[in-house]
Amino acid sequence: MDSSIIGKVDKARKYAEETERVSVTSFKAIFDGKHNIYEVAFDSGNWFCQCLFFTTRGVCSHTMALQRILEDVLSTEKAAVEST
Numbered sequence: 001m002d003s004s005i006i007g008k009v010d011k012a013r014k015y016a017e018e019t020e021r022v023s024v025t026s027f028k029a030i031f032d033g034k035h036n037i038y039e040v041a042f043d044s045g046n047w048f049c050q051c052l053f054f055t056t057r058g059v060c061s062h063t064m065a066l067q068r069i070l071e072d073v074l075s076t077e078k079a080a081v082e083s084t
């Protein structure tokens with residue numbers, strides 16, 4: 001590995017610990033739930049999940065679980081789910 005790549009790897013290691021530098025504004029995920037597999041999405045603070053519970057309540061165990069996993073990096077503007 002050349003020295004410029006080594007420098008970038010060191011920088012990446014530091015950045016990876018400074019999660020406040022990152023704001024995830026959108027993503028899609030596949031969630032393997034207990035009974036089915038669901039597509040979950042996050043865009044500009046709004047959540048979406050394919051499951052029936054989400055379509056009636058606007059929140060579900062899948063979106064809440066992903067919010068817990070990603071709470072340090074998700075853009076919190078207009079967050080649709082409480083982080084309790």
Ligand SMILES: [Zn+2]
Pocket residue numbers: 038049050051052053054060061062063
């Ligand atoms: Zn769901």
